[in-house]
Amino acid sequence: MTDQHPKPHASQSFETLAIHAGQAADPATGAVVPPIYQVSTFKQDGVGGLRNGYEYSRSANPTRTALEENLAALEGGSRGLAFASGLAAEDCLLRALLTPGDHVVIPNDAYGGTFRLISKVVERWGVQWSVADSSNPESVRAEIRPNTKLIWVETPTNPLLGITDIAVIADVARTAGVRLVVDNTFASPYLQQPLALGADIVVHSTTKYMGGHSDVVGGALITSDSGLADELAYHQNAMGAVAGPFDAWLVMRGTKTLAVRMDRHCENATRITELLTSHPKVAQVYYPGLEEHPGHEVAVKQMRAFGGMVSFRVAGGEQAAIDVCNRAELFTLGESLGGVESLIEHPGRMTHASVAGSALEVPADLVRLSVGIESADDLIADLKQALG
């Protein structure tokens, strides 16, 4: 089903692959962008005579195929799979690779939805889990049991921007005969390439930087292990939480500009940390690009730049942090991240309200920014007035 999409050259750079991988002109019309094949079923040329392998859109759809090839190329994998959401991708991965009695090591600052999926849903099916500080390889090693099948890592983490050394944890995983999954949502493949660093599978919420325009919810799995890819693809079809054609098309539209958007996200975030680190109302700034960040050296080693997410603690406590969020005007008060528009939120009351009282609790005076691609000067002016 992929023969009409010639494989791009591995030597091509990220920016070129982003625009061309999986994006051959439409064979029927020459349309330069893969059309939205908004269709459920495909005419067969005689019983079993499938055209390019297309039969039914849960199993495969040409728009989704175009996105999946694009995602695989961007992560340096051999196979990409696109899902209806990041959590649908995670659910597929967990149920494809784990059976009752298996154990998974998860990070102590996992995305809340990942923590909920594993601790509330997957656990009911007899899967065990335990929590490690994945910025510390010894902590991860100490959690590995004879029945451990997966190590789950996120880097940078949400919302404290913790950094995990992917190559080191990949080594821990390989030594233990365990698979390593990296949620690469915060960095995007432009900034960080987990498969090249030794991870077995990359997970994305394409809702965030990959889509990049706050107009679609989607997810992805990428791997370069063909046996694993077959297992995941089998489960993707069996479970059915696939990306629809229009959603796949929107994510693909986003990935084409990922490199230029990420450059600007990173540049603006850096400018904003210059304001925050010198502001009297700010008690602490979390950004892996800052030399004082505990993960800075590892981030320099494994990331091209440090991303568009910045968190900070407001002097004056929880109410002061909430006031900053409420006073911001150009920064939109809202959850999610990774879009072209800047967002501000209070994790303790918003994205991370469900982890209050658990090991994943976040400081009450914390504010999280998803720095967009507007003018940095305008963003800085807004933050200055919001800080008062």
Ligand SMILES: *Cc1c(COP(=O)(O)O)cnc(C)c1O
């Ligand atoms: C948003 C997010 C997810 C979940 O993705 P959805 O598309 O919302 O289902 C998973 N991991 C991280 C790091 C996220 O930010």
